[in-house]
Amino acid sequence: MTQCPINSRSGKTCLFVTVLTWAALSCQASGQQTPSSQVADALFAESKWEPAARAYADITAKEPANGAAWQHLGECDIQLQRFDDAIHAFEHAVDLKYRPLMSRVDIARAYVAKGDTRRALDVLKEVSATGQAPRLRAYVARAGEFQKLRDNAEYQEFLKSTLPCQTAEFRQFDFWIGDWDVHSPAGQKVGDNLVTREQDGCLLVEHWKSARGVESGTSFNYYDIRDMKFHQIYFDNSGNAGAYPPMAGGLVDNRMVMISDEKVSPVFRWTWYVLSPGKVRQMAEQSDDQQKTWRIIWDSTYVNKARQTSQK
Numbered sequence: 001m002t003q004c005p006i007n008s009r010s011g012k013t014c015l016f017v018t019v020l021t022w023a024a025l026s027c028q029a030s031g032q033q034t035p036s037s038q039v040a041d042a043l044f045a046e047s048k049w050e051p052a053a054r055a056y057a058d059i060t061a062k063e064p065a066n067g068a069a070w071q072h073l074g075e076c077d078i079q080l081q082r083f084d085d086a087i088h089a090f091e092h093a094v095d096l097k098y099r100p101l102m103s104r105v106d107i108a109r110a111y112v113a114k115g116d117t118r119r120a121l122d123v124l125k126e127v128s129a130t131g132q133a134p135r136l137r138a139y140v141a142r143a144g145e146f147q148k149l150r151d152n153a154e155y156q157e158f159l160k161s162t163l164p165c166q167t168a169e170f171r172q173f174d175f176w177i178g179d180w181d182v183h184s185p186a187g188q189k190v191g192d193n194l195v196t197r198e199q200d201g202c203l204l205v206e207h208w209k210s211a212r213g214v215e216s217g218t219s220f221n222y223y224d225i226r227d228m229k230f231h232q233i234y235f236d237n238s239g240n241a242g243a244y245p246p247m248a249g250g251l252v253d254n255r256m257v258m259i260s261d262e263k264v265s266p267v268f269r270w271t272w273y274v275l276s277p278g279k280v281r282q283m284a285e286q287s288d289d290q291q292k293t294w295r296i297i298w299d300s301t302y303v304n305k306a307r308q309t310s311q312k
Helices: 009-031 035-045 049-062 068-079 082-097 099-114 117-129 134-143 142-148 153-161 303-309
Strands: 179-181 189-198 203-210 216-224 231-237 249-251 257-261 267-276 279-287 295-302
Touching: 035 049, 035 068, 049 068, 049 295, 068 082, 068 099, 082 099, 099 117, 099 142, 117 134, 117 142, 117 153, 134 153, 179 303, 231 257, 295 303
Parallel strands: none
Antiparallel strands: 179 189, 179 295, 189 203, 203 216, 216 231, 231 249, 249 257, 257 267, 267 279, 279 295
């Protein structure tokens, strides 16, 4: 990943480096970078916009299906303040499905630069409607053209759509967030557990500590858009994190149910659900016979500390 210095002027240097890096990676992946592309990319890297534009124009004339060249030609045209030409080039990249989301953002950049705020906002709305805007959050933040829109209410709404992990799927396990006293079924306190939402809401982190203060553990819980499941990885201070293998699952009848690899015996199944406001049950089960039978190996009730205090 390209690391950009905080003091890059208007973020433009970082933006150019990012575009060029993606270009290089694309060429490496295809193994088809031509000498003319190498020359054009070198000019681009040195911010020699006019000769780079001519080089990319030659490439697109010979290779009209070269999406990368169209996108880089568009960037050159933006820097040369040929905004209509830039929009035309970026639209070619979109049509060729070359980084279409980023190319749409580039179209919006060109519209802003030429003073057509309405068209720019309409394009950004299209990007937002795809549900993929969070993928472009850093790219949008580095685009100096959008500084002109920083006080625009519609642009601020678009920025909200770039925030990651905000949809309902990522919020399924939020009922476990809190600072908890943990009790056994008999009512004895067995530990404390602080569960926090971190990394811009993309990660739930559990901080467990036993009542005796000897055992402690941390789990990382996250929703993976690839398999549409919640996952948990647990580590403790025993040096034997494998005692609780990675698990995955999701909501079943308003209960978060995660299970370990079903091909590896024993199989573990953990369940969390709300008992009442401020109370959550956490239960672990183990199966040694291919899930024909289960036995409970852990059972506890979480009581929210803040709620207890407010009721005193």
